[in-house]
């Protein structure tokens with residue numbers, strides 16, 4: 375599982391002890407930024423077709439939920455875990471994940487991130503089969519839909535003779551794919567066939583903002599893509615200056631890319647202590663600075679940084695944003711601020727530059743972002759290449775879902 379996708383994660387070990395839970399918690403503590411956390415849970419199994427699982431979940435921070443007693447209860451060699459920051463279903467205990475249900479084929483635990491765009495029709499199908507749902511969570515819906523319609527391999531007889539099995543990181547799970555991981559490798563159990571006219575729609579904002587730089591998506595490291603965004607930005611929005619720098623840490627990779635492409639030296643101009651910035655005045659004084667950030671969402675942090683640099687002696691500060699303006703909501707499960715909160719909905723680039731005190735301000739284009747993301751994809755021209763840009767372009771891969779909340783945004 376890619377490290378940036380930490381809302382749900384799986385772990386399997388050959389040691390039938392507490393390593394599973396401890397390791398899983400380690401993963402969750404390293405969650406990607408922007409995801410937040412309001413509840414967390416871990417489910418472990420002692421293997422051999424367990425009739426029940428060991429479950430610890432609840433509201434609050436990971437460190438409070440998984441105390442020593444909880445860890446002791448999480449025995450087993452296989453586990454999945456989840457940290458939650460709600461976007462649609464309420465922030466309540468009943469919505470904590472993983473969901474656990476007892477099915478005709480044994481116990482089933484599901485951890486899931488995101489929202490189903492077809493949840494209304496799927497909910498109706500499940501309810502029509504006489505299955506009651508206890509929450510409005512899409513994740514519970516997936517769990518019950520799986521129980522109703524299990525892929526063949528899940529509903530097969532349980533093989534009690536199998537040994538405890540280990541796993542290694544090999545690849546991402548494709549959209550609509552169910553896999554089985556064993557010590558012998560990965561096997562696709564089922565995959566939804568993609569209609570010929572439908573491209574994949576991988577979230578492009580994972581590359582821009584959400585994912586950790588060392589995550590790997592589509593066979594490429596996020597850090598490398600961000601550098602490429604910086605290179606593309608230098609091509610699209612050049613400006614004369616003495617140094618290129620970054621808002622740490624979010625703009626670092628793109629700033630190095632911008633510097634290499636433009637030939638303007640990179641120099642650090644900011645240090646960060648306890649969430650507060652300080653200016654490295656020796657690097658700034660008398661300099662025209664290009665300052666790179668990965669995105670501007672609300673626009674309330676960049677202004678004070680520019681002021682800091684100018685107070686430290688910068689003669690000019692030019693802001694270059696390594697992503698296009700964020701303008702629209704996400705209906706696929708990413709929590710994006712409201713229309714009123716998004717600064718790009720209120721001010722154009724000239725107005726925003728004036729508002730934050732920059733000498734100029736420019737964004738990367740949508741086409742440039744797509745070009746940067748796809749420049750090193752191994753699977754070029756494959757049906758698997760396709761990216762959602764809806765929060766930037768307003769073009770939704772599956773159309774705008776008919777949900778109440780889309781009117782609220």
Ligand code: SF4
Nearest residue numbers: 577704708762764765
């Ligand atoms: S709308 Fe934006 S945040 Fe949501 S999936 Fe698409 S690219 Fe990602």
